[in-house]
Amino acid sequence: MFIFEHAYIFYIPYVNIVPMRDIVILGHKAKTNGDFSLNDLPGSAGRMDILCRCVSSALFLSFGMRRDVNVHLLLLGDPDPGKIIRFEGLHLRYLNPDERSSGSLINKALQKDATEQDTRSTPGVWIRRGDLKSLLLEFEGRALFYLREDGRDIREFAREVQDSVFILGDHTGVTEEEEKQLLEAGAQIVSVGPVSLHSNHCITLIHNELDRAESERGASQRYADCQAEE
Amino acid sequence: MFIFEHAYIFYIPYVNIVPMRDIVILGHKAKTNGDFSLNDLPGSAGRMDILCRCVSSALFLSFGMRRDVNVHLLLLGDPDPGKIIRFEGLHLRYLNPDERSSGSLINKALQKDATEQDTRSTPGVWIRRGDLKSLLLEFEGRALFYLREDGRDIREFAREVQDSVFILGDHTGVTEEEEKQLLEAGAQIVSVGPVSLHSNHCITLIHNELDRAESERGASQRYADCQAEE
Numbered sequence: 001m002f003i004f005e006h007a008y009i010f011y012i013p014y015v016n017i018v019p020m021r022d023i024v025i026l027g028h029k030a031k032t033n034g035d036f037s038l039n040d041l042p043g044s045a046g047r048m049d050i051l052c053r054c055v056s057s058a059l060f061l062s063f064g065m066r067r068d069v070n071v072h073l074l075l076l077g078d079p080d081p082g083k084i085i086r087f088e089g090l091h092l093r094y095l096n097p098d099e100r101s102s103g104s105l106i107n108k109a110l111q112k113d114a115t116e117q118d119t120r121s122t123p124g125v126w127i128r129r130g131d132l133k134s135l136l137l138e139f140e141g142r143a144l145f146y147l148r149e150d151g152r153d154i155r156e157f158a159r160e161v162q163d164s165v166f167i168l169g170d171h172t173g174v175t176e177e178e179e180k181q182l183l184e185a186g187a188q189i190v191s192v193g194p195v196s197l198h199s200n201h202c203i204t205l206i207h208n209e210l211d212r213a214e215s216e217r218g219a220s221q222r223y224a225d226c227q228a229e230e
Numbered sequence: 231m232f233i234f235e236h237a238y239i240f241y242i243p244y245v246n247i248v249p250m251r252d253i254v255i256l257g258h259k260a261k262t263n264g265d266f267s268l269n270d271l272p273g274s275a276g277r278m279d280i281l282c283r284c285v286s287s288a289l290f291l292s293f294g295m296r297r298d299v300n301v302h303l304l305l306l307g308d309p310d311p312g313k314i315i316r317f318e319g320l321h322l323r324y325l326n327p328d329e330r331s332s333g334s335l336i337n338k339a340l341q342k343d344a345t346e347q348d349t350r351s352t353p354g355v356w357i358r359r360g361d362l363k364s365l366l367l368e369f370e371g372r373a374l375f376y377l378r379e380d381g382r383d384i385r386e387f388a389r390e391v392q393d394s395v396f397i398l399g400d401h402t403g404v405t406e407e408e409e410k411q412l413l414e415a416g417a418q419i420v421s422v423g424p425v426s427l428h429s430n431h432c433i434t435l436i437h438n439e440l441d442r443a444e445s446e447r448g449a450s451q452r453y454a455d456c457q458a459e460e
Binding site: 038039041042049050053056057060061062063096097098099100101192193194195196197198201204205207208211212214215 | 268269271272279280283286287290291292293326327328329330331422423424425426427428431434435437438441442444445
């Protein structure tokens with residue numbers, strides 16, 4: 001019986017067991033080659049510190065990793081804009097919560113020759129060429145939410161949200177063209193409270209609302225599954 | 231009339247206008263001299279990265295600083311345990327949201343000779359010798375809340391909270407002796423949701439609950455005041 005349970009955990013793909021949470025952050029200034037110093041993530045790396053904090057907020061629990069979360073960083077800065085780095089919570093290794101740690105994994109990914117196809121740089125971290133349009137195509141059929149201060153309060157409808165994708169801007173927000181693409185793709189505009197906050201703080205608040213909703217639904221089994229995977 | 235309003239804003243002490251939020255973080259391993267590298271905040275600085283993220287989560291809004299927040303870092307690591315660094319949102323300068331920035335201000339504070347009296351290191355940052363007991367004495371008469379996973383859900387009572395002090399542990403939690411002191415000082419045990427999270431994430435969630443409660447109370451004037459002070 002024990003052996004059967006063990007096999008079940010390993011051979012049924014995780015994505016079929018639990019709904020995923022995908023989080024997209026648009027880094028308009030974020031450097032697109034690995035030629036930056038981990039000692040200057042806000043400056044020479046084009047506010048990469050923002051993306052690093054988002055990665056950490058999206059993926060870390062107190063004693064482990066959110067295995068049901070993917071983070072997609074859309075890097076749009078010089079010198080080679082249009083790269084997407086994906087952190088897959090399920091397979092991720094070598095990530096610590098500090099900014100330098102995620103900065104280092106981003107840097108390693110940017111050392112790879114990015115093509116239209118995924119290239120793995122370290123376990124759970126992938127890089128490819130792409131833009132917002134190609135990302136949105138990937139999420140077709142899923143519930144898209146775009147964060148904006150004047151959006152509908154997530155607290156009103158978090159209980160209905162499953163298998164969701166949240167899209168956030170950086171310190172420069174979201175351009176008109178990007179907003180148009182998001183709305184055409186069916187994204188709903190949501191907010192997380194009465195005060196305008198940094199993107200990483202918004203991610204923490206999104207998770208909390210969804211955690212609470214799942215807990216109310218009695219989906220605490222989800223976390224047991226996460227632990228079993230580790 | 232304009233001149234009168236201007237004078238009003240500058241000469242009435244801010245602390246008399248709005249209730250404060252104080253946040254205490256216990257850093258059991260945090261280095262207590264300035265002999266650490268900003269390139270290794272998690273290692274040689276004794277998980278100082280945790281405290282740096284807490285400072286950032288406690289003080290930053292999207293477009294400014296929470297002027298009504300004080301952060302107290304209780305540093306208990308080697309070589310000279312028992313130092314308290316206070317960040318005063320009202321007077322704070324030279325702080326950016328990245329970990330190195332708060333790490334740098336902490337490092338500068340630790341270069342000072344700490345005594346029982348406050349010594350200012352940079353605008354809005356103060357250091358002194360002290361322990362949890364002396365900190366708790368300072369907060370006498372205020373509403374104390376101690377974060378623990380099995381506490382009462384903050385969402386149930388955030389509307390009643392004003393002029394509050396929140397106390398959080400680091401990655402090692404809170405010792406039995408510290409918990410005893412907290413409970414003796416009248417601290418209530420609170421939680422922020424169904425999942426165990428990092429301290430900086432908890433701070434973001436506390437702020438959100440209090441922001442929402444204040445917004446419901448129509449206290450949006452508070453933020454106008456904050457902006458006027460800047």
